[in-house]
């Protein structure tokens with residue numbers, strides 16, 4: 279039972295300094311993961327990952343604006359773009375955030391274990407030229423996800439199994455090292471990839487589809503980004 283749509287989001291993603299200035303609005307690139315044509319993972323209901331990424335990404339842009347920052351989408355309103363094109367389109371941004379929602383390995387889905395997995399995961403790459411600031415921003419976002427939005431890290435991607443095994447850079451905050459994620463290492467600015475939650479878990483899908491959850495996640499992500507850029 280390993281149809282392509284059961285592949286974890288990160289597997290699909292893989293194949294396929296600092297801070298600015300108080301004198302102008304910081305510009306944050308908001309990368310809405312995947313496209314309508316290639317929508318990423320599938321939720322328990324069959325809804326696409328792209329659907330969830332779009333709702334949260336739009337909310338992050340709005341939340342950034344409410345904080346006085348500028349959120350700029352990379353995705354050209356759903357057009358097909360290669361992963362390097364996504365980072366090249368926003369080369370002047372101060373921070374790059376890639377918004378995704380998670381699945382799990384196909385064998386876990388086949389074994390009926392989807393309800394065991396929930397929570398967010400953050401990723402940064404040591405190949406990014408501003409790795410240190412990437413990690414600082416990931417920490418700031420994770421702290422907001424926990425303290426403001428009440429989220430917990432999934433820890434799933436650190437499991438020592440094929441396709442995962444992404445080491446922790448900060449376990450309590452749910453931050454993993456994933457050097458070869460394309461958008462993270464092609465970005466010239468600090469970059470963080472956010473898996474907001476595990477949509478293959480039906481309970482988690484319902485929670486992540488709630489407008490209140492989307493609002494809380496978006497505010498937490500924007501506030502974390504805002505605070506790390508001001509450090």
Ligand SMILES: [Zn+2]
Nearest residue numbers: 287311318378
């Ligand atoms: Zn994804």
